[in-house]
Amino acid sequence: MAQAVAVSETRERKAANSARGRRAVDRLATGALWAMALFVVLLLALFVCYMFYLGAGSISWHFLTGLPSELTAGGGVGPEIFNSFYILILTLLMTVPIALAAGIFLQEYSRTGLFRETVQFSAESLATVPSIVMGLFGLLVFVQTLRWGFSALAGAVTLTLLNLPALMRVTQEALAGVPATYREASMALGGTKWQTIVRAVLPSAVGPMTTGIVLISGRIFGETAALIYTAGTSVAHGNGAYDFNPFHTAETLAVHLWYTHSEALIPDVDRIGNGSALVLLVMVLIFNVVARVVGRQLTVRLTGKG
Amino acid sequence: MQVTVPTEKRSLDKMKIEDMNVYYGAFQAIKHGSLDVPENKVMALIGPSGCGKSTFLRALNRMHDLTPGARVTGKITLDGQDIYADDVDPVTVRHRIGMVFQRPNPFPKSIFENVVYGPKIHGENNQKKLMEICERSLRSAALWDEVKDRLNRSALDLSGGQQQRLCIARVLAVEPEVILMDEPASALDPIATSKIEDLIGELKREYTVIIVTHSMQQAARISDFTTFFLLGELIEVGTTSEIFTRPKDKRTEDYITGRYG
Amino acid sequence: MTNVRAAGKAHRTERLALIVLRGASGFFIVSIALLIGYLAVEGTKLFTVDHKSIFEFLFSPTFAPDQGHIGALAFILGSLFVTAFAIAVGGPFGVAVGVFFAELAPKRVASAMKPAIEVLVGIPSVVYGWLGLTLLVPLIRNTTGSTGFGLLAAGIVLSLMILPTVVSLSEDAMRVVPDSLREGSLALGATRWETIWRVLLPAASSGIGVAVILGIARAIGETLAIQLVLGNAPVIPAGLLSPASALTSEIVMDMGGAAQGSLLQHSLFSMAFLLLLIAMGLIVLVKLVARKAA
Structure with a gap:
């Protein structure tokens, strides 16, 4: 008996010794992972502060609403901000219905089969096309072949192609999150499949879908490379600057930020750039906050749960 | 409630549980459980589903540390040492008290790598030694003859019963003192089940085994002692033959005779 | 009678919905196919129309198209x-x-x-x-x-x-x-x-x-x-x-x-x-x- 106890004691001691070293490694690794995650967040905080520091001085009513200047200092970015929103809305008008329909089809109607596979693969491929390449496609097809010229519409259609896959995914995930019991209940009450989807399934998916749409809107708002050779790098002149004609050239704020730095002749490039970058950043932050708040509100209102 | 194994039946107590309570948030899943676990015996925990027997078992090697919101109070000792004491590392506790789960959970690695996983993390790197450990553990788990020619194949290619015996071998390889088993045969077919049961009979020569089972027949076949749980309370403990033939508590009798689900 | 008519209408809606949904899904296939097609045609003109060598494009470090060098x-x-x-x-x-x-x-x-x-x-x-x-x-x-x-x-x-x-x-x-x-x-x-x-x-x-x-x-x-x-x-x-x-x-x-x-x-x-x-x-x-x- 005494021997058995002794054996067990040495083994315990050995285990305890090795455990001490292993625990140290565990602590070290845990600490490192925490540090890395915190680093990312701090970096973001640093960026935001830095952008405010750089850009706050540029922001004025005149800057936000005034017309840009080609040669002299003191221009504003009013038409660019307008164009950013205008192209965003045009893009959403095309993206949302198509992505919604395709998402519903893949999630609710066609769970298997070659057609589904092909659509899914096409979507994944579209999602991976670099935005500059998509821009050149827009240039070839919409600007040149269809003769729309550099225009808000050419830009919007190009952005539609770029963002359809993401929104379709959002739709699919939102639908996948709706409990199967909702569908069964509606079908069991004699609803057709379409009635079931429209009345029982979609209302529960609206919350997460809205969050997704708003987040993607942020991305559309800031997209640049795909717009340079589709929507163009200038705004319509004079009183026509705030212009709803979809066939007029429509430089957005993000494009303006790039273009002023790379090509423009104005002396106050830095002022315009810092201000534009800050406006873009603030818009992204707003889109993120809105996405959260609105998505949660809608979910609560339409499904009665938090 | 204080229930103890009758003194004359007792060998050395390997583990002692005194006034254990387990909470999930505000819900109390185990109420004042006390139990002495004799060494080198098989102790079965039985009771209707949801009675807390798995919760009880998982407290014995500090698996609840991993569940957010779970809290364990009371005193649980292994060879007289409080396993929940501040200076005790849960990792060391789990090294000494191994666990086999309801569903076989082999790692997506080779059979060999599965068995030597424990020894490797505990610092054994000698290939020859590891091979010895592997063979010994697989032999003890009655799996060696079936897999000796394919130790480098994926463990996921084994049948469910083989996977479960592999998981037992994996526990044996770290040379624990106590083995906890949470319904280890519930996901297996009858033939695989009987192999596991034979194996448990072998294991008690070297280990102390505590096994949760939902099958009273199984408890009767393999265990030396049986503890009956109901609604988070330990109702009665005794030798298995006593519990099944002469239960002292009315509720135990009702369960044994099939009046609970 | 009204029931039958309602059922018929629901059925038609169902069919129409399916056509629209399928069309939207097909849009993805058409888009990526057009994109690949257009870029394949424009992207190979360097070799098919201008008769430059793919080898030069891929492996030459000299890029001066106005002098005929197209190394990328x-x-x-x-x-x-x-x-x-x-x-x-x-x-x-x-x-x-x-x-x-x-x-x-x-x-x-x-x-x-x-x-x-x-x-x-x-x-x-x-x-x-x-x-x-x-x-x-x-x-x-x-x-x-x-x-x-x-x-x-x-x-x-x-x-x-x-x-x-x-x-x-x-x-x-x-x-x-x-x-x-x-x-x-x-x-x-x-x-x-x-x-x-x-x-x-x-x-x-x-x-x-x-x-x-x-x-x-x-x-x-x-x-x-x-x-x-x-x-x-x-x-x-x-x-x-x-x-x-x-x-x-x-x-x-x-x-x-x-x-x-x-x-x-x-x-x-x-x-x-x-x-x-x-x-x-x-x-x-x-x-x-x-x-x-x-």
């Missing part, structure tokens, strides 16, 4: 270098942060920190470029005495840009590893780190592979963020601190001035087609990795 090697290497840099830095970092969210972060911490990652995704690439230009380039210039423009600046900016992709996909990959493996490892006396390193990461390896590949895809196609900080010299970069060019930055720089049908324009379309082929190759790779896992 400098741009190809530039793209590969910045992408490799971004993956070497941003890949492990992103996986680590993804593991942190999946395995370590308490719920409250995760829900406080995740929005930050989402904001990082949302920041426009041109703003990343602007940050690089105003913050990073001067910093590199002052510490090294170089111009500040070049692979290092572009690599750092890109590392940051691919981070959210890698973080969220590797977090997903870790989350689908069944809990039973976690418990199995911990019950054998493994520490949390040993469990992550020896069981969970290998079990999630194909998902993490996908995360890294999609990170590569994002990096290789990134344009403005790197164009603003690369320095845009059409030469094979001599080192991390010398100015360089990438396929994307070259396209965006020169497309505006390229005359219709010129050798320059055709070269740029060939570069775009090459980028598209790389992107498609990566998607196929993702499929293969995912299939191997299943």
Whole structure:
């Protein structure tokens, strides 16, 4: 008996010794992972502060609403901000219905089969096309072949192609999150499949879908490379600057930020750039906050749960 | 409630549980459980589903540390040492008290790598030694003859019963003192089940085994002692033959005779 | 009677809905097919119309289309270098942060920190470029005495840009590893780190592979963020601190001035087609990795 106890004691001691070293490694690794995650967040905080520091001085009513200047200092970015929103809305008008329909089809109607596979693969491929390449496609097809010229519409259609896959995914995930019991209940009450989807399934998916749409809107708002050779790098002149004609050239704020730095002749490039970058950043932050708040509100209102 | 194994039946107590309570948030899943676990015996925990027997078992090697919101109070000792004491590392506790789960959970690695996983993390790197450990553990788990020619194949290619015996071998390889088993045969077919049961009979020569089972027949076949749980309370403990033939508590009798689900 | 009519109407609606839904889905197929088709035609004119050699395009470092030299090697290497840099830095970092969210972060911490990652995704690439230009380039210039423009600046900016992709996909990959493996490892006396390193990461390896590949895809196609900080010299970069060019930055720089049908324009379309082929190759790779896992 005494021997058995002794054996067990040495083994315990050995285990305890090795455990001490292993625990140290565990602590070290845990600490490192925490540090890395915190680093990312701090970096973001640093960026935001830095952008405010750089850009706050540029922001004025005149800057936000005034017309840009080609040669002299003191221009504003009013038409660019307008164009950013205008192209965003045009893009959403095309993206949302198509992505919604395709998402519903893949999630609710066609769970298997070659057609589904092909659509899914096409979507994944579209999602991976670099935005500059998509821009050149827009240039070839919409600007040149269809003769729309550099225009808000050419830009919007190009952005539609770029963002359809993401929104379709959002739709699919939102639908996948709706409990199967909702569908069964509606079908069991004699609803057709379409009635079931429209009345029982979609209302529960609206919350997460809205969050997704708003987040993607942020991305559309800031997209640049795909717009340079589709929507163009200038705004319509004079009183026509705030212009709803979809066939007029429509430089957005993000494009303006790039273009002023790379090509423009104005002396106050830095002022315009810092201000534009800050406006873009603030818009992204707003889109993120809105996405959260609105998505949660809608979910609560339409499904009665938090 | 204080229930103890009758003194004359007792060998050395390997583990002692005194006034254990387990909470999930505000819900109390185990109420004042006390139990002495004799060494080198098989102790079965039985009771209707949801009675807390798995919760009880998982407290014995500090698996609840991993569940957010779970809290364990009371005193649980292994060879007289409080396993929940501040200076005790849960990792060391789990090294000494191994666990086999309801569903076989082999790692997506080779059979060999599965068995030597424990020894490797505990610092054994000698290939020859590891091979010895592997063979010994697989032999003890009655799996060696079936897999000796394919130790480098994926463990996921084994049948469910083989996977479960592999998981037992994996526990044996770290040379624990106590083995906890949470319904280890519930996901297996009858033939695989009987192999596991034979194996448990072998294991008690070297280990102390505590096994949760939902099958009273199984408890009767393999265990030396049986503890009956109901609604988070330990109702009665005794030798298995006593519990099944002469239960002292009315509720135990009702369960044994099939009046609970 | 009304019941029958209502049922008939529901049936018609059902059929119409299906046609619309199917059409919207087919739109994806048509789009990608057109895109590949158009770029394949425009992107090969350099070889079919101008009779330049593919070999020269891929392996010659001399790019001067007005003198007939269409070698894109400098741009190809530039793209590969910045992408490799971004993956070497941003890949492990992103996986680590993804593991942190999946395995370590308490719920409250995760829900406080995740929005930050989402904001990082949302920041426009041109703003990343602007940050690089105003913050990073001067910093590199002052510490090294170089111009500040070049692979290092572009690599750092890109590392940051691919981070959210890698973080969220590797977090997903870790989350689908069944809990039973976690418990199995911990019950054998493994520490949390040993469990992550020896069981969970290998079990999630194909998902993490996908995360890294999609990170590569994002990096290789990134344009403005790197164009603003690369320095845009059409030469094979001599080192991390010398100015360089990438396929994307070259396209965006020169497309505006390229005359219709010129050798320059055709070269740029060939570069775009090459980028598209790389992107498609990566998607196929993702499929293969995912299939191997299943």
